[in-house]
Amino acid sequence: MPLALQERKNRQLPRGVMHANVFRAPSKFGLEEKPIPRAGPGEAVIQVRLTTICGTDLHIVRGEYPVAAGLTIGHEAVGIIHELGPGVTGYEAGQRVLVGAITPCGQCEPCLGGDKSQCGGPLGGWRLGNTIDGVQAEYARIPFAQANLALIPEELSDEAVLLLSDIASTGFSAAESGRIRLGDTVAVFAQGPIGLCATLGARLMGASEIFAIDSDPDRLRVSERFGATKTLLADWEPVAAIRELTHGRGVDVAIEALGQQATFENALRVVRPGGTLSSVGVYSGHLRIPLEAFGAGLADQTIVTTLCPGGKERMHRLMRLVEARRIDLAPLFTHVFPLEEIGTAYELFGSRRDKVLKVAIRVS
Ligand SMILES: [Zn+2]
Numbered sequence: 001m002p003l004a005l006q007e008r009k010n011r012q013l014p015r016g017v018m019h020a021n022v023f024r025a026p027s028k029f030g031l032e033e034k035p036i037p038r039a040g041p042g043e044a045v046i047q048v049r050l051t052t053i054c055g056t057d058l059h060i061v062r063g064e065y066p067v068a069a070g071l072t073i074g075h076e077a078v079g080i081i082h083e084l085g086p087g088v089t090g091y092e093a094g095q096r097v098l099v100g101a102i103t104p105c106g107q108c109e110p111c112l113g114g115d116k117s118q119c120g121g122p123l124g125g126w127r128l129g130n131t132i133d134g135v136q137a138e139y140a141r142i143p144f145a146q147a148n149l150a151l152i153p154e155e156l157s158d159e160a161v162l163l164l165s166d167i168a169s170t171g172f173s174a175a176e177s178g179r180i181r182l183g184d185t186v187a188v189f190a191q192g193p194i195g196l197c198a199t200l201g202a203r204l205m206g207a208s209e210i211f212a213i214d215s216d217p218d219r220l221r222v223s224e225r226f227g228a229t230k231t232l233l234a235d236w237e238p239v240a241a242i243r244e245l246t247h248g249r250g251v252d253v254a255i256e257a258l259g260q261q262a263t264f265e266n267a268l269r270v271v272r273p274g275g276t277l278s279s280v281g282v283y284s285g286h287l288r289i290p291l292e293a294f295g296a297g298l299a300d301q302t303i304v305t306t307l308c309p310g311g312k313e314r315m316h317r318l319m320r321l322v323e324a325r326r327i328d329l330a331p332l333f334t335h336v337f338p339l340e341e342i343g344t345a346y347e348l349f350g351s352r353r354d355k356v357l358k359v360a361i362r363v364s
């Protein structure tokens with residue numbers, strides 16, 4: 001047990017009280033004491049074992065994405081079922097579960113229509129650490145538990161499955177929404193954790209050439225392990241390079257995994273007529289479409305966007321990929337911190353120093 005964790009265990013908290021990472025104001029957040037939540041009807045409370053920090057959490061603590069003061073942040077967790085509320089069946093306290101970043105109700109019109117991430121309204125499936133207390137805490141209350149707790153096979157470690165709750169699922173969904181066919185050529189713009197998982201997703205879906213683009217040579221090196229067949233530095237005119245490498249044809253599917261004008265535009269410039277631009281970046285402000293890359297609107301291209309898919313069946317399905325050793329996400333965890341040091345973890349993750357990709361936060 002890490003020393004800090006031991007110290008926390010030794011320091012008696014009053015009964016029913018826990019530590020949670022709480023947002024107060026831009027640049028003002030940290031561990032606070034909060035009551036351990038209780039499970040209401042349809043809910044579960046989990047004791048968190050492992051969580052992580054998402055790029056979205058950085059936007060929150062910097063004040064770029066608004067959440068209420070006093071909210072516990074974080075939306076990716078492996079935990080042990082601590083309490084089940086009335087009406088949750090098929091689970092027992094003590095079971096180890098993966099909780100998705102997106103927690104759909106499974107009952108509303110978007111959910112039953114298949115758009116679970118848009119549960120209840122636009123982007124409404126994202127509740128944890130957004131509209132309700134999240135999981136960077138010792139305990140967390142999970143809504144609609146029946147639809148959102150995925151039992152973890154015993155042989156899989158917490159680290160092996162945690163990223164399936166958001167980053168990996170989102171990256172894979174970029175490849176899935178792009179409807180990559182066997183032999184397709186694919187370009188993936190940005191090789192952060194989501195872009196790397198999009199690269200891996202493109203490989204799993206049978207792409208032939210996969211061009212990975214990023215400004216960071218270290219990330220490009222990692223992308224080769226995730227399936228990139230050719231890596232290109234973002235500053236070295238990647239559009240011209242891809243046009244040349246595809247003999248002027250362009251790629252079948254371009255994936256945008258950063259959320260910026262330049263990467264969106266580059267992705268559009270390399271998609272062949274009739275091809276697909278699959279976007280999972282989060283944009284702010286306005287997005288401009290260069291008309292020559294768009295055939296003035298007549299190039300039969302498809303632009304598709306995807307929010308991380310929600311629900312336990314998605315997580316079960318992705319866990320089977322880990323079980324069958326088709327994917328190994330552990331290399332994405334470059335650092336691990338105990339919950340006590342979550343401030344340091346945010347600082348490191350935000351700075352992108354020390355070749356950091358993802359930080360694991362060990363809670364219990
Ligand atoms: Zn996230």
Ligand SMILES: [Zn+2]
Nearest residue numbers: 105108111119
């Ligand atoms: Zn719903």
